[in-house]
Every structure is written in C-alpha cells, then in structure tokens.
Amino acid sequence: MKRLALSSDDLAVFFEDRHAALAARLTPEALAPLAGASDPAALARCMGEPLGLYAHLVPEALGGAPAGRPAHPAYIDVRSLVLVREALGQVAPLADAIFAVQGLGAYPVVLAGSDAQRRAILPGVLSGRRVGAFALTEPEAGSDVASLRTQARRDGAGWVLDGEKVLISNVPLAHHAVVFARTGAAPGDDGGPAGGQGAGRRGITAFLVDLDAPGVSAEPLPMSVPHPIGRLRFDGCRVPDGARLGDVGGGFRLAMQTLDAFRISVGAAANGMAARALREAIAHVTRRRQFGAPLSEQQMVRAYLAEMATELDAARLLVARAAHKRDTAAEAGGAGARVSTEAAMAKMFATEAAQRIIDRAVQLHGGMGVVEGTEVERLYREIRPLRIYEGTTEIQKLIIAKGILERAAAEVAAEEPAPDRAR
Template sequence: MTTLALSSAELPVFFEERHAALAARLTPEALAPLAGARDAAAVARCLGEPLGLYAHLVPEALGGARGVEESAPPSAADPTAIDVRALVLVREALGQVSPLADAIFAVQGLGSYPVVLAGSDAQRRAILPDVLSGRRVGAFALTEPEAGSDVASLRTEARREGDGWVLDGEKVLISNVPLADHLVVFARAVAAPGAGGAHGSGGAGRAAITAFLVDSGAPGVSSEPLPMSVPHPIGRVRFAGCRVPDSARLGEVGGGFKLAMQTLDAFRISVGAAANGMAARALREAIAHVTRRRQFGAPLSEQQMVRAYLAEMATELDAARLLVARAAHKRDTAAGAAARVSTEAAMAKMFATEAAQRIIDRAVQLHGGMGVVEGTEVERLYREIRPLRIYEGTTEIQKLIIAKGLLERAAAEPAADGRARGEAR
C-alpha cells in the first residue's frame, strides 16, 4: 500500500498515537474516489460517508472525533475543542489528492464550527449530525463586496422586527454556496425604525456584528455561482427581506465578530497544512520528472541548478511543516478552544502558503513547457495554490497579526521583568 507524505511521520514529536492511526487511514487508495473528481456535490457527500472525515470538524462531546489529549490537564477539557492536529493531517492528505475536496472540507468546518461554539442545543441537534454524515453542507457567509479583510465594515443588516429579524444585504466569494444547505451569516444588528434599546440604532462597527443560522432555501435568499480559475464551488448570496426567528441567532447580539474570529483562528492553521500537501505533491512530481527526463545526454536530476531547486523546495516544505505543526500542537494543548494562538497561526498560514506558491512555481519551471500545458498535475497545482494566499486572511493581514502579537508581547515584558526584580529583592 502506498502512503502520503504527512507531518505525523515527518514530525512525530508534535503528534500522538491517535494521529498516527488517522494518518494510516489517509492512504491514496482510501482517498481514490476523490482523486480527479470534479462533481462537487458528490465529493461533499463522499467526505462524510463513506470516508467519515467530517468527524474531525466536530468535537467528541457533540458526536465527532476525540479532540483533547488524554494527558491534558482538567482546565484544557472543553466540549467545543476540536483536534487541530487531526485537521492538519486531513488537509495535508486532501491537498495532495484533491484540492477540491480540501476546499469543501475546510468550508464545511467554517460553516459548522460557529454552531459548535455558540449554537443552542436545538441548533446543534438540528445541524451537526447531518454535517457529520455529509447530508448537510454549510457555508460561512462573511465576505462582502466592500468588506473583505476589514470585517468591521460589513453592510449586511439584520433589523429587529417583532420576535425575529429581517436580513438585507449581499455576500460574495462565499465557498460552498452552490452546495450549501445552510449559511452562517454575519450581519450588523440594528433596531427597528423608531426603536431604541440594546440593539442600538446605527449598528456601526464590530460591536454590532451578529451571527445567524439561515437556511439557503429560505424566502428572501438568492444565490448564484461565480466561475473560478479552478473547480471550486463558490458564489454570491443576496438577502432581500429574509425573515428569520430569533432562534436562528448564533450567540449573543453583537457577539458575531468574536465568533467569526474564533472560528477563523481554529481553522487558519489548517490552511497552511493544505498548502503543505499541495507543495509535497508538486515536489514529488518534480522529482519524478527530472529523474525521468533526459537533456544533454543525462537525466535533468544530474544538473546542478536542478538539484539546487530541489534542495530549496524540500527545505521550504520542511520549514512550513514545522510552523504548522507547532501552531497546531500549541492550539491543541492550550487551555480550551477559547485560547488564542493567533501569532503562531498567522506565521504558519503566511509562510506555508507563500512557500507552497514558490515550490509549485519551481516545479512548473522544472517541467519546462509541459509545466504550463493544461491538465498536467503541476499546472493544476499552480492554479489551485493561488487562492490559499488570500482566503481566511491574506498574507498581508497575517503580517499585521504577527506584528501586533510581537508588539503586545514586547510591551508586556518590562512589566513582567519589573515584577520579577521586585520578587527577587
């Protein structure tokens, strides 16, 4: 049986026995139904049943896979915690076999984890079992035409009317939209005209952002697919007088921004893992090509420049794997799902996606003219990797997050040093 290059084998210090067992199941043979598949709906179902991979998107306490170490302290026990290292392994494998399946899997997580974090018992019972089986597909409706990185500027409104809400606005570049059965929608909560009270009158800024669980077929909801350079189910959603009951709200009024950030913080690390999977596939394809291809009377692999490229590609991939594994391990062993590892997650996401772009670009270069022929593996990977540097926070946003974390730590160090000196005296 052939194997995939996964971090649990390369970096076992960051993983546990259950991760090795998961990796042993993520074989090319097991994932063969996904390889080359272009039917997004069929892929989405397959990820649920028979493969059972959606179990890693939901905590054990809510019917999914075990996500907290047996050796973890009691303070780390959290019924909403998911095993981020398991996500890393699944996305590494899917990135090598089927970037389409990886994209669907990731957004199924984004579209269900807010229900895990903030859903009522009724919402969880209604949504999560079908998410696990693949009978239900979710989407994460955050991005708007004028609100991408600047989440606080979103314009979709949720107007309070009677015992419910009316949604109006537009979301764009929302993955899984053509497949989605439900949407986690983020909107500015505003009071009904002439009303005051806790919901405010202007609904400005992140303090007003509220999340709602909306059926994709609800009256007032319309959607259309957006064509992409790669086979990726993505689209636009419009809300025009869409009425939902207050029971559709996820969490508190004004709690949507925090909920969105908690969700992204959990899944951002795994974006780097998907990039690592694609890069590993590109490196494998490049090695096979330069070993087989002969130029000037010898295999390409004997040329010094080719060997230098391979050395750079392998080193960058290992560095990216280390950053992703470190961030995932720190997230899993921190005190619960609310613990933030934003700086480490941003480093992992930024470096891994940027490195994968360079690795795949070199693989294309090593293939020569065949590297840009439509349908070749490295040409497909070249198109597939590009969106990862944008979604779940662009590279530029990751740099801001990293710098903010560094500065906050630096500001805290003098106070800590002062306390230590005082205790020493």
C-alpha cells in the same frame, strides 16, 4: 501515487498516538474516490459517508471523532484537521476546499449554537447530507471585516436580513450558511472614523440561515480553478430569534475564533499541495534527459530541489507547532483558546512557500508544466487562492506584528520595578 507523506511521520513530537492512527487511515487507496473527481456535490457527500472525514470537524461530545477531550462540548483537535487537509491537498484539492468550508459552516454552531441548533445541523454535517457555508465577505468588506454592511434588524420576535455576500465557498452546494450581519452601528455611523473598531466590531451578530429560505438568492461565480463559490443576496429574509448564534454583538469574536482554528489548517493544505508538486518535480527530473543526462544531474536543478524541500519542511514545522500550541492552549483554557500569532505565521509562510515550490515545479517541467491538465499546472492554479482566503498574507503580517509587539510590551512591563508605595 505511493504512500502519502504526512507531518505526523517525522514530526512525532507534535502529535499523539491517535494522530498516527489517523494518518495510517489516510492512504491513497482510502482517498481514491476523491482523486480526480469533479462533481462537488458527490465529493461533499463522499467525505461524510463513507469516508467519515467530517467527524474531525465536530467535537467527540457531539458525535465527532475521538479528540482527547470526550466530555468537552466544543473541543476539536486541530492536529487532526492538519493531517486530513495535508492528505487532501496531495490527493484532491477540490475536496479539501469543500472540507474546509464545511468546517467553517459548522464550527460557529459548535462554539455558540444552542442545543436545538446543534441537533438540527451537526448530524447532517457529519454524514455529508448537509453542507454549510461561512458568509462573512462582502463586496466592500473583505480583510476589513468590521466594515461589513449586511443588516439584520429586529422585527417582532425575529430578524430581517438585507444585504449581499460575495466569494462565499460552497454556495452552490450549501444547505445553510452562518451569516454575519450588522445589528449595531456601522463604522463611521457612531461619530467615530470610518473603519474604526468601536461599534463596527461590537455591532456584528451571527445567524444560522437556511439557504432555501424566502428572501435568499444564490448566484455561482466562475473561478480560475473548479471551485463551488458564489454570491448570496438577502432581500427581506426573515429569520426567528432562534436562528441567532450566540449573543447580539458577539459575531465578530465568533468569526475570529472560527478563523483562528481553521487558519492553521490552511497551511496544512498548502503543504500537501507543495509536497505533491515536489514529488512530481523529482519524478520528472529523474526521468527527463537533456544534454545527454537526466535533468537531476544539473546543478541548478539540484539547487531548486534543495530549496523546495527545505521550504516545505520549514512550513510543516510551523504548521505543526501552531496546531500543537492551539490544542494545548485549548486543553488548558477552553475550546475557544486562541494562538493568533502562531496561526498567522503558519498560514502566511506555508501558503507563500507552497506558491514558490509549485512555481519551481512548473519551471522544472518546462513547457509541459503549463499544459492544461498536467498535475503541476493544476496545482499552480489551485494554490493561488490559499494566499487570499481566511486572511490575506498581508493581514497575517499585521496579526504577527501586533502579537510580537504586544509580547515585547508585556515583557518590558514585567521587568519594570514596582512603584515604591511607602513614599
């Protein structure tokens, strides 16, 4: 593989000098230790030391990479995340998956952790000696986060956790997990409808739990692609009140703030995988001959390439726009600023487009495209989960529709004349 193509190369309007410097360091040679590696634990360590990629998951004020706001204790630069994940998507999708969840397991500590929690967790995250997980999903609570049932009940000065989490990435590797548990009434238990948004959302609290604690058990789950993921069970797991992240009842908001920041970067990982597939397809059709000429001479093949390249560029634009807007909003309004509509658009379009691009790359390879071990076959399996995790495509559509309808209503309200109070 030659030089990696990253969004900062030709979308410079959305990026700054520090991003160009980061992109220059994300070379195939620098990332070579990750390419083709299959040991998740080794990959997790390597991204900490020696590569230093986890520095982009932690604010500069807490020991992370320079991100433009050195004094802010909770600001991370999403455009840097975009470039790292775009590079990892091209070189090592397995490493990208571990990197992403390391961020999900660290950012709630950044946003809501105490000084003691930050000191205990973040240095290990930076070095790769500590791996985190984000324990939100349950067997009956996926897209409907507010319906989760894992319980945390007060017991003296601490809490006791009981319940089950499933499809939790990094579980076989993780040293800690940010666990979201119910400390208030479940939907339907407060007299409201099941699935309602009352106590369901307000009754969720986040906890920082060591996964070797008594009462915690982990079980790996086999997946269609090599991926460290599994199930967590909590059976009378006791944690002190000092393990709580943020306020009682503040867990839902904390989860959404975290997903809002990292959801954009999911689109970047998809763009990286799509870029690799497009490059593989171009190389194949230019050297493969059929009917006396290279495949690239056929009009249908050229049409496929045109569609693939156009969709990839559109996806890169949406991701770069969302990341720029999120970073700009955070600079103006605080590290927890949200750009939910733009993030959802970027995640939805980029992951769906990448699925189509990679599928066409498989088609252009013909029979070799489905032979196990070929690059496009691997990418075909790697891309599929991105349309599901951190919010399915269908959930992104609901977020987008809600956002545009709210904006339309606000515009109508702003245009209405003020009431005549003189009467």
